[in-house]
Amino acid sequence: MATVVCQQLAPRIGDLRFNRELSTRAIAEAVAAGADLVVLPELVTSGFAFESKREAEAVAIELDDPLLDDWTAAAAGRAVVVGGFCERGEGGELYNTAALIAEAGGRHVHRKLQLWHEEKRIFTPGSEPPRVVEARVGRIGVLICYEAEFPELTRTLALDGAELLAVPTNWPLVDRPPGERPPEVLIAQATARVNRVAIACCDRSGEERGQEWTAGTCIVDADGWVVAERDGSGMARADLDLAASRDKRVAGTADAFADRRPELYGRLTRPNPRTGA
């Protein structure tokens, strides 16, 4: 069994020092709680609601930044850490990136491919499809927030063998009918079930420059059921059998992967249709 912990935090916009301490302490607490995998929010080092590109540049860090050394040290060689940061690329461009730091310290990055709304003013979209990382705890795929609403990306990671999708998010609060879960959680549940993978979404809390967040952190098992939500302190914790994600059988001879008809899916790789009502 793998112990998965999401740490829902409230970073401060533009305050790298505060966010460094906040996120590093959250990793240490998760490890103390037995975590094999710790997931932090999107852009946890920087905040989200930048007023300008210049403001984002001031808190951008590179992949060899000491902040990520702190994360590595806090994980103490025991846990995988997945968390979002504002990355300065080789040419000075900015990416909305998630780092995966494996138990042995190896660093992998996923640069958000599909930017949401205002992010397009700040960030350069990534160019590499998401890749599965073989960690000691299991095979982990990383997506960032809005990307998890694109079935092409979640399916790609599942087909490549991901047992769990770790999804740092900043979910802006949206309307929903009374008694309903946030729509992003419903999407995570359905995604888990149709792909038979576990999903850990780590959202943020609080409010930032008038933007309220959903605070919808959830851990979903490969059957699609929510097995943990954040407690009063913002921690969600679940023990998951990640090996269960390798079995794609739905019932009897029905199999979510073997029953696919990839020769009929060519439409998905053709250019986008024009939209707009």
Next chain:
Amino acid sequence: MATVVCQQLAPRIGDLRFNRELSTRAIAEAVAAGADLVVLPELVTSGFAFESKREAEAVAIELDDPLLDDWTAAAAGRAVVVGGFCERGEGGELYNTAALIAEAGGRHVHRKLQLWHEEKRIFTPGSEPPRVVEARVGRIGVLICYEAEFPELTRTLALDGAELLAVPTNWPLVDRPPGERPPEVLIAQATARVNRVAIACCDRSGEERGQEWTAGTCIVDADGWVVAERDGSGMARADLDLAASRDKRVAGTADAFADRRPELYGRLTRPNPRTGA
């Protein structure tokens, strides 16, 4: 606004005459209730739990069968009808097929591409990808039951302009935690929201040779919310603005289609990985 009606029925296995009357009457009732679109269950003419291929052959019909003339007459030129039947193909092979009968009487078929479990012993899978039909009420895509759990197929229809997916189903009852909706409904909700299309799933009720059905009929709007479930008589009815499905904007400049990166989705068209825990 389009009035969408699902008629959740309990057909009798192998009893073509009973099922013909049951389904035809259900169409007439739906039209009397103002339906512009009527959805019936999967294999409503035949039942589902066949003991042998021979038993299915005995109730298989062709696309020009008088039973479908009855459906056309009951629709009275006012409604589109989508319903499932056991089809005998040109070479005698059997298909799990859904017919779409347009308002003017034109017939279209979708032959189930991805067969579930025991269906594989009975039916030949279809070979044509699903296509959107331009009806007077709107642009309709048809999928059958288990197919709606394959994001490749739902996305394909949405990209091709479907405003509503009509999904005849026979959902076998599966375990779910207390208070949760059936997993197939969660999948329909998420599918609707990520594609911004409405979905009408027509399930069946009752029990058949020991198989209990979910009776989970639901109509979901393009935001992913359940707007109608079946009433005591088995009818679910909702008025939907299908034109809303043409607008793929999520928020601001975020657009569920324009933000796709089809050049990165090639994995989806490659052969299936081997699975099995």
